[in-house]
């Protein structure tokens with residue numbers, strides 16, 4: 001018998017080798033499972049993704065606030081009882097006031113002057129009701145939705161607070177800013193008034209991305 | 224053709240739907256009591272009632288009056304019997320040139336319907352019409368007088 005052959009054959013098939021090999025394979029599999037699990041437990045790549053999604057949402061909100069704080073929007077979201085006018089946001093001429101239902105006071109209702117469309121003869125702006133093109137929708141946002149003087153964080157908190165925003169979810173808010181004729185007016189404010197600088201469909205895209213990324217708003221002391 | 228009621232009478236006019244109601248009232252219907260002051264919804268000289276609300280007719284396109292009921296200064300008296308607000312205006316001798324006064328009276332009528340006992344502050348807030356002759360203090364007196372007369376007539 002060839003001694004060499006005998007020696008190699010005995011190395012190739014020792015009785016103890018199989019279970020050790022199996023145990024090693026199991027150990028490798030087990031370790032790789034543990035590793036995979038640790039990637040999912042908020043300490044690995046996933047949490048970095050979450051952070052970047054939140055940052056993206058906040059970036060969208062920054063764009064949104066530029067629109068909300070534009071005089072065409074915020075002039076009708078005062079934090080007091082006086083609507084504003086113009087790019088300098090002066091108090092509405094002639095002591096025009098909010099009134100009990102945000103629609104002016106007896107004798108000086110918003111709709112005493114503002115009708116369902118921009119008036120090209122008198123220059124008075126107007127906007128229709130969603131379901132009635134002949135009825136005027138002109139009115140102030142409620143006091144709880146007053147934004148003048150708020151920073152982005154305060155505005156965000158107020159915007160999302162269902163107690164203050166008329167029980168609207170972020171989705172409802174996006175729909176309101178997409179469809180409400182009074183909101184749309186800000187893009188078609190009539191001659192002599194600067195419209196919102198970005199197109200409305202671009203604004204809607206930003207709103208939708210904000211919604212998809214979690215509708216985040218900044219915290220008071222910078223997120 | 225656009226149809227609406229004016230001082231209780233159904234009227235049909237053939238004006239452009241964008242025409243300010245003021246011009247329709249003055250030129251097509253022929254009622255001259257409602258005045259043109261600024262044409263910009265500032266002064267209130269053109270105030271009329273559309274349904275239940277004071278409206279500045281210089282800034283109110285005719286198309287929005289279709290099917291509605293419009294009342295002008297000519298329509299607030301009861302035949303020969305003047306409206307209590309008109310009586311108070313005479314008693315307090317409010318007008319100077321008179322040009323702005325029908326607007327003040329129309330605003331006052333609606334204010335007193337909704338608020339029969341207005342304070343000076345209510346009057347200041349609600350009656351924001353402009354008067355080049357500066358009759359404001361007499362207007363305020365006449366509003367209070369009107370409130371009194373209305374109450375008397377009701378009792």
Ligand code: FES
Nearest residue numbers: 260261262267281
């Ligand atoms: S003429 Fe209409 S408000 Fe002055």
Ligand code: FES
Nearest residue numbers: 320321354355356
């Ligand atoms: S009485 Fe002359 S403008 Fe008023």
